[in-house]
Amino acid sequence: MRKIETQVVIEAAPEQVWAVLTDFARFGEWNPFIREAEGEVRVGARLRLKMFPANGKPMVFKPRVLVAEPGVELRWIGRLFVRGIFDGEHYFRLVEIPGADGPHTRVEHGELFGGLLVRALGKMLDGTNGDFEALNQALRRRVLEPHAAR
Template sequence: MFDRTVETTVDILAPPEVVWAVLIDNAAWPEWNPTLVKCEGQLEPGQRLAVTAHMPGRSAWTFKPTVLTVEPNSELAWRGSLPIPGLFAGRHYFRLETEGASACRLVHGEQFSGLLPLLMGGLLSDTEKGFHAMNAALKARAEARAGVAQE
């Protein structure tokens, strides 16, 4: 079995509550999110989502993960897999770590497992680029909501 994690971080000059509000408003993702361009469904544990991803240099695709964790102002996670056990599974997560009274760090990643990730080197690299792009867009939107001047 192969396991690989793609993990990115970004420091955001906004309280976790503000970042969380942007993150869980999945209906608004098409307005600002360059990577996860659409997310339909309830962000509640056990619920199934329809998420459309568009990684740099790749065509968009839709997958249907199940929500695992929704801890307000702290963590959102879901898991997707292929129907054949052991072939592919991914646990996508967003964690917010408090950095003082008015800032936080977003830890955004995915843990891949199964046989298929062995063949996904280029896609994993593009996934990391996509996560960085989403992080930057989330940072800009949350900081604008928090009244932080944009450079």
Template sequence: MVASVETEIEVAAPPEVVWKRLMDFGSYAAESWNPMLLRVEGEARLGSTLSVDVKQPEMSMMTFTPVVVTMDPMHEFAWNGKLFFPGLFDGEHRFKLVPSADGQHTTFFHSESFSGLLVYLFFSESMRANITKGFESMNEALKKRCESGNE
């Protein structure tokens, strides 16, 4: 079984600004701006392992160590995480930036696809709703951070 959560938000900033804010992992814990990704450590390069603290509404904080599977600067970044071992409960977390025609705005797509043996047991509509709320809260925080004009 595969389940997914997909969100998007329009940001009044060019992709370069959105990318810079998104990929500034040091600011996540230091500035506490992101209500969902509380901490991200590691190198944003293909094949590297990150350490990530995630907090979704109505759920406990989780720390996991996903592997970067997509790194296309200014366009797309994704990682794969797993519960215990691959194939049990896996998630591919993806961020995608699409510029407007004039290049001054960005559509920020934020999604995750879940697969594995335990998805059927664990992935409920309430879990989907909580994850969606978490993604949307991060999207709003990123939008605010990008549109504030502060470097």
């Protein structure tokens, strides 16, 4: 098992962050890591995500949504071939925190990797933290833009 977790605080309510995070049609406008995304944000739905890691080639994943609780959590799981070979459970948890100027949101963004090939493919995961951080900062900028989807 390997875990990568990052965080960012955004000066906006969780519902505002959720609106941007789940507007898949606009990912290409702001998201440096997941530039293409399609699918429904509902439990059991299959997504199509094209990821562009900074230190690698673009990859298409078709994960299944595990949690889609508006303003709280989005979680999906992707698998390489079959369960137990190389599984990645990706998540965004939105935690409202008080701010002097209104609600803020702590975004806990990470992934749990498991399966037989985690050790063997460990080098491939080395740049993932940086990719997540880049997504976090881009998400923050997008949410705070006056014209961002809300």
